[in-house]
Amino acid sequence: MAAKGGGAQGKRPQRRVESVPSVQQGGSEPALSIERIVATAVELLDADGVDGLKMRRLAESLGAGAMSLYWHVDNKEEVFDLALDSVLEYRGPPPRGIEAAEWRGAIFHMLEDWRASMLRHPWSASLLPRRALGPNILNRLELLGRILSDAGVADADLNGAIWSLWNYVIGATITRANFDLSDDDMAAAQQRLAHLSEKYPTIERARLLLDNDWDGAFRKGLDFLLDGLVPRQ
């Protein structure tokens, strides 16, 4: 419920140094590890959404006994936190200084990549605002802040600028991810709207629930925001 920030490092071993790097003997599954757990959790989430992730199923998919997971993670919440952050890694443009003229492109690239990463894992966008801020998420925020700062945003305005962009990306992606899953539903909804009433003529005329250029709308809105946040000279 609460937004717990900071690192996601648990009390349990993140790495074991002594163990041979997972030598697979026979057809048996490799040993459990946080990496394997997270990777499989992402697969299940991709396949069946947030509700599709159950601890028992996750263990089963890993070929492990039902309750083995609880040695590696504290609870299901932690699985969500780790899966979310694992999906948001950013390999951006080279980390060396961004030339003055390039800041706008750098921001666009990072935010569009962010959105694309989340749309590849449609469960992730709705999770992001409620969960812990893992290292990959913090990396993106740090990068965003640095670029904006380099682009000339005053320190006093920096938080406002970062959060405005965050809010916009989150909102656009959550909406898109949810509507994306249900083209049929949306068509049906638009149908029902037409039937339902003359109370919503504008929505109906605009066919609000259909035929949207989400990607274009996203870029346009982002342009507007950036124009406002960092006026072009």
Next chain:
Amino acid sequence: MAAKGGGAQGKRPQRRVESVPSVQQGGSEPALSIERIVATAVELLDADGVDGLKMRRLAESLGAGAMSLYWHVDNKEEVFDLALDSVLEYRGPPPRGIEAAEWRGAIFHMLEDWRASMLRHPWSASLLPRRALGPNILNRLELLGRILSDAGVADADLNGAIWSLWNYVIGATITRANFDLSDDDMAAAQQRLAHLSEKYPTIERARLLLDNDWDGAFRKGLDFLLDGLVPRQ
């Protein structure tokens, strides 16, 4: 999971015309009704969040037998849909034509009221993008579309404009609602950040996780978006 649009009118009676308007005899509870169910659901959600709403608890709070609810609603999903929409009613400015110069104020008023309504019920913002579009939500979208249209937005751009504003409001409110619940957590997170690393100097310097003027930032970003969507002459 899917965004089911359209009305939320179930197959069950929305109103009973014949029954006396709920004459309460003695200390006994009035009869169950969708209205009472929804009102109590909102109370529980306000008190304990999305996870705090359980069908048994809801029935108990209504003084009804555990399973009586299922005659009135199909399932828990429907309770969410109804509770959400019930919280988003808009009594806006008088419905007569808005003068040309007033459109910006009208949009601001409606969207700030929307955000405020959701912040009063912090569970509602995260629910909005995933649930059915009830009549109150559709009303707001209709109104938004009408004002934008009157303000001069071309039909071809109308959907993009509506969704941009929707996305921004949703994103801003979800973020705010979640961070709002946990001032202590955020302070702790910022602490941990400082400890954690020199990897996030910008975030740390800006104290991103603290001291934010959320309301001001919301208005500012909204201004930028509107400037872009409907250029001032």
Next chain:
DNA sequence: ACCTGAACACCGTTCAAGT
């Protein structure tokens, strides 16, 4: 038409126990 309790099929998590 409206309400009810018992019962079913789950779930997350704890715990004492194994190796």
Next chain:
DNA sequence: ACCTGAACACCGTTCAAGT
């Protein structure tokens, strides 16, 4: 150190039954 099954305390929902 790592894994396990049995068991607990829940849930949403169905159903046959009441009035």
